[in-house]
Amino acid sequence: MKCPFCRHDDTQVIDTRELEEGVVIRRRRRCTNCDRRFTTYERIELNLPAVVKRDGSRTEYDPAKLRASMALALRKRPVSADALEAAIAHIEQTLTTSGAREVPTQKLGELVMQELKKLDKIAYIRFASVYRSFEDIVEFSEAVREMQGPPAPSARRRPRT
Structure with missing residues (x-):
């Protein structure tokens, strides 16, 4: 995951939580280069017809x-x-x-x-x-x-x- 601030490739996951009954995963990340923090969300992508x-x-x-x-x-x-x-x-x-x-x-x-x-x-x-x-x-x-x-x-x- 690239840092949205400095575009560095190396980020570290600090915290992970499930939201919406496990459908979404929220991750707090820290950039190892600029030390700034940001949040990402992961969702299942369904291939619907x-x-x-x-x-x-x-x-x-x-x-x-x-x-x-x-x-x-x-x-x-x-x-x-x-x-x-x-x-x-x-x-x-x-x-x-x-x-x-x-x-x-x-x-x-x-x-x-x-x-x-x-x-x-x-x-x-x-x-x-x-x-x-x-x-x-x-x-x-x-x-x-x-x-x-x-x-x-x-x-x-x-x-x-």
Whole structure:
């Protein structure tokens, strides 16, 4: 690691700490030439696949876009920021472990819907209504019924005589 002040190649690590639950490592360093101190941060660099849009164009995966779309669906819902971050981490882990170089937006949308379904049913319906572009109320009703699951058997009452 080069010193940012004198550009000398030899620096010494003075202190190392884990941040953000071990995802980031903070290191305090000292230059052996000018004796000045500075801090560096190490993060894991994930190789996430490129996103293939519906029109065939490709773009780099952007976690900020994913976070924004999920946060919009979760707006004013009782879901913690930690739960949202865990859902995003799960999506990114799924993308990373797939080994694919490219992922279609449809697949990414399905992963988001799976996570939202676990977090909050209303957020799931909000996201699905935009993502699936419902044409009419029937399609929307089907999505709501899908969230409700199979109907519970109703106990029928016998009329009194």
